[in-house]
Amino acid sequence: MTDNSTVDARASSPAARPVKPVKSGAPRNSGGPTPAGGVSKAGDRVFLGLSTSAAWLIMVMLAGVAIFLIIKAWPAITANWDASNPLQDRTSGNTAGQTSFWSYVGPLVFGTLWSAFLALLMGAPVAIGIALFISHYAPRRLAGTLGYLIDLLAAVPSIVFGLWGVFVIRDFFKPLNGFLNQTLGWLPFFQGTTNANGESPISATGSTILAGAVVLAVMILPIITSISREIFLQTPSLHEEAAFALGATRWEMIRMAVLPYARSGIVSATLLGLGRALGETMAIAIIVSPHLVYSFKLITDGENPATIAGNIALQFSGSNSLQQSALIATGLMLFVISFAVNFIARIVVARTAPGAKRRTRKVTKA
Amino acid sequence: MKITRTGSIAAIAIVGAMALAGCSTAGGGTTPAPTSAPMDYSSISGTLSAGGSSAQGNAESAWTAAFKGLGATLTFEYDKSQGSGGGRTKFLAGEYDFAGSDAPLSADETTSAATTCGADGAIDLPIYLDGVSIAYNVSGVTDLNLSSATIAKIFNLKITDWSDPAIAADNGGKALPSGPITTVVRSDSSGTATNFTKFLVGTAGTEWPYPAGGTWPITAGVSAQKGGSAVAGTIGTTAGAIGYVDHSAAKDSNGKALTVANVNGVAYTPEAVSSTLANIGTVKSNGVAGDLSISFDYSKLAATDYPVPLLSYAIICKTFANPAQAELTKAYLGFIASTTGQQVAAKNAGAAPLPESILAQITASLADVK
Numbered sequence: 001m002t003d004n005s006t007v008d009a010r011a012s013s014p015a016a017r018p019v020k021p022v023k024s025g026a027p028r029n030s031g032g033p034t035p036a037g038g039v040s041k042a043g044d045r046v047f048l049g050l051s052t053s054a055a056w057l058i059m060v061m062l063a064g065v066a067i068f069l070i071i072k073a074w075p076a077i078t079a080n081w082d083a084s085n086p087l088q089d090r091t092s093g094n095t096a097g098q099t100s101f102w103s104y105v106g107p108l109v110f111g112t113l114w115s116a117f118l119a120l121l122m123g124a125p126v127a128i129g130i131a132l133f134i135s136h137y138a139p140r141r142l143a144g145t146l147g148y149l150i151d152l153l154a155a156v157p158s159i160v161f162g163l164w165g166v167f168v169i170r171d172f173f174k175p176l177n178g179f180l181n182q183t184l185g186w187l188p189f190f191q192g193t194t195n196a197n198g199e200s201p202i203s204a205t206g207s208t209i210l211a212g213a214v215v216l217a218v219m220i221l222p223i224i225t226s227i228s229r230e231i232f233l234q235t236p237s238l239h240e241e242a243a244f245a246l247g248a249t250r251w252e253m254i255r256m257a258v259l260p261y262a263r264s265g266i267v268s269a270t271l272l273g274l275g276r277a278l279g280e281t282m283a284i285a286i287i288v289s290p291h292l293v294y295s296f297k298l299i300t301d302g303e304n305p306a307t308i309a310g311n312i313a314l315q316f317s318g319s320n321s322l323q324q325s326a327l328i329a330t331g332l333m334l335f336v337i338s339f340a341v342n343f344i345a346r347i348v349v350a351r352t353a354p355g356a357k358r359r360t361r362k363v364t365k366a
Numbered sequence: 367m368k369i370t371r372t373g374s375i376a377a378i379a380i381v382g383a384m385a386l387a388g389c390s391t392a393g394g395g396t397t398p399a400p401t402s403a404p405m406d407y408s409s410i411s412g413t414l415s416a417g418g419s420s421a422q423g424n425a426e427s428a429w430t431a432a433f434k435g436l437g438a439t440l441t442f443e444y445d446k447s448q449g450s451g452g453g454r455t456k457f458l459a460g461e462y463d464f465a466g467s468d469a470p471l472s473a474d475e476t477t478s479a480a481t482t483c484g485a486d487g488a489i490d491l492p493i494y495l496d497g498v499s500i501a502y503n504v505s506g507v508t509d510l511n512l513s514s515a516t517i518a519k520i521f522n523l524k525i526t527d528w529s530d531p532a533i534a535a536d537n538g539g540k541a542l543p544s545g546p547i548t549t550v551v552r553s554d555s556s557g558t559a560t561n562f563t564k565f566l567v568g569t570a571g572t573e574w575p576y577p578a579g580g581t582w583p584i585t586a587g588v589s590a591q592k593g594g595s596a597v598a599g600t601i602g603t604t605a606g607a608i609g610y611v612d613h614s615a616a617k618d619s620n621g622k623a624l625t626v627a628n629v630n631g632v633a634y635t636p637e638a639v640s641s642t643l644a645n646i647g648t649v650k651s652n653g654v655a656g657d658l659s660i661s662f663d664y665s666k667l668a669a670t671d672y673p674v675p676l677l678s679y680a681i682i683c684k685t686f687a688n689p690a691q692a693e694l695t696k697a698y699l700g701f702i703a704s705t706t707g708q709q710v711a712a713k714n715a716g717a718a719p720l721p722e723s724i725l726a727q728i729t730a731s732l733a734d735v736k
Contacts, residue, residue, distance in 0.1 A: 318555020
């Protein structure tokens with residue numbers, strides 16, 4: 001965001017707004033490299049060329065990745081997954097026993113969406129709460145420090161979160177899993193895996209999708225918090241003052257003035273968080289005990305659905321070439337899902353426009 | 367770091383004592399009688415690139431240190447993060463001088479090695495012998511014995527409680543305290559799994575209905591962890607857990623040794639596993655002259671053999687693209703396949719020294735590499 005704003009500001013007069021290089025906001029803005037009004041200085045021209053080529057570079061790279069994925073994935077998607085195929089090699093990879101690519105990728109897609117959903121369920125409310133606290137409750141100095149700390153959280157590498165999950169969160173959840181199973185065991189989410197002897201033990205290791213989702217939730221906090229905070233801060237102060245003038249308490253003011261104004265921004269922040277959660281690899285790969293299953297159970301070792309990114313990380317090196325192609329094909333599916341999520345985010349933002357529009361204008365001015 | 371330094375000191379001490387066991391014999395006899403003068407390591411210098419099996423990791427760093435201790439100038443960091451499968455993949459992609467792998471090249475890989483290495487293909491050389499340990503965590507139990515069939519039933523999720531009569535029967539009728547069993551396996555492909563499932567296929571009969579391979583065949587109901595140290599760590603922190611790990615890596619995350627079970631009444635010792643290799647291992651070439659892939663016939667196990675050996679290979683091209691690189695790799699692997707090299711691994715990684723007969727064959731195979 002900050003990048004965009006600087007670029008816009010420097011690039012000049014509102015009339016000759018060039019293509020935004022990174023996040024080309026609304027399609028109507030991307031009018032191509034034709035500047036209205038004559039280009040006067042060499043610097044302008046050079047900059048125009050640079051930013052235009054940056055914009056094209058993004059398109060080329062995106063297309064390149066898509067083409068790479070499709071070419072590499074094609075053999076596995078179109079392969080005949082019958083018994084004689086290398087994909088059924090039980091000694092390598094984990095594609096053996098699947099009847100088609102779709103039966104292989106199905107549980108992975110499910111696992112990816114399910115873990116990301118759980119992470120959002122836990123992370124988004126907390127993140128929005130933090131953002132509200134920083135923007136409307138905290139004293140100025142504390143707000144600055146807190147905002148800085150939250151941003152710092154975004155800089156922690158995911159493998160570190162993963163190790164933290166393995167050594168801290170998993171142990172933390174061991175007793176909690178038993179408690180959840182005893183008190184909420186009537187819900188399918190909190191039941192164990194039924195074994196050969198008819199018992200249903202829950203996880204003894206703590207290596208559950210619940211633990212993974214908690215760590216994911218922490219990982220998506222900073223992105224949701226910082227975007228929401230920006231938007232909350234842009235609530236027109238006239239609205240806020242009007243609410244106070246009507247006798248609203250602070251919470252009522254937030255409910256009446258801030259939240260409606262920021263609704264679309266919150267949605268887009270959440271969807272960006274979702275994008276992060278969908279693609280997360282290492283933390284999930286080392287915390288969760290993954291399997292190719294469809295299951296909503298949260299506290300087992302034996303029934304956690306694997307995620308696409310985690311599965312690629314775990315299986316790639318041990319797979320034969322067609323199995324690797326199948327893994328790349330699952331990557332293609334992740335690409336499509338992420339694309340869809342971003343697409344939906346844009347539609348939502350465009351639908352509930354006022355906040356979004358306001359935001360762009362203000363950021364540009366700053 | 368500490369280990370490495372100890373390794374080099376140990377190596378120098380051994381070398382001093384043994385006056386440089388040579389590595390240039392061509393005889394296929396029972397002793398690698400050094401027929402030529404001891405090698406002059408000080409003339410060796412260069413950079414090696416290799417990786418793969420994590421089981422070899424500790425031994426490789428000890429070997430590297432010892433090799434340098436002999437006067438060679440070597441830049442080499444064995445990449446054990448790859449795992450056996452990753453090592454073979456990178457080797458076949460031409461990125462490595464040699465791959466460390468707990469399984470020899472498969473038939474398919476042998477074919478594709480001809481693309482990487484040229485028509486002469488690639489050979490598998492067994493350089494590291496250790497065992498797969500069955501580690502467990504049952505409070506108060508330190509002397510568990512498990513038979514092949516019971517191990518197969520536990521890992522096939524047929525036995526789910528520690529008080530099961532089959533486990534008691536393996537321990538002289540003494541029942542263990544009741545508690546659910548959590549089987550911990552690898553979520554990534556591993557050579558440890560290859561060696562362990564070979565043992566199950568070879569000894570457990572119908573109790574183990576799956577083929578041997580690097581990917582764990584049971585897809586639900588087990589706790590799957592990424593990497594051997596995570597398996598060991600999880601066993602260390604989970605009451606009722608059992609899993610398979612390299613003998614040299616059977617430590618929890620605090621470095622404390624895990625309790626390991628006796629298999630068919632035999633505890634792991636280097637001698638017990640050396641004897642296993644001598645009794646059940648036969649060289650079964652992959653078709654390339656000089657290849658030393660070893661196949662196990664588990665029916666020949668003696669009562670005192672530790673039945674779950676882990677044999678790890680170095681995989682190299684028969685003809686290198688770069689002759690200087692071939693010389694360096696040969697010198698390094700030649701050192702590993704010397705009595706000195708094997709003792710370095712035994713001292714630093716708890717490995718079992720390979721029998722002299724195999725070392726002699728490796729030396730002979732290396733002589734043909736160019």
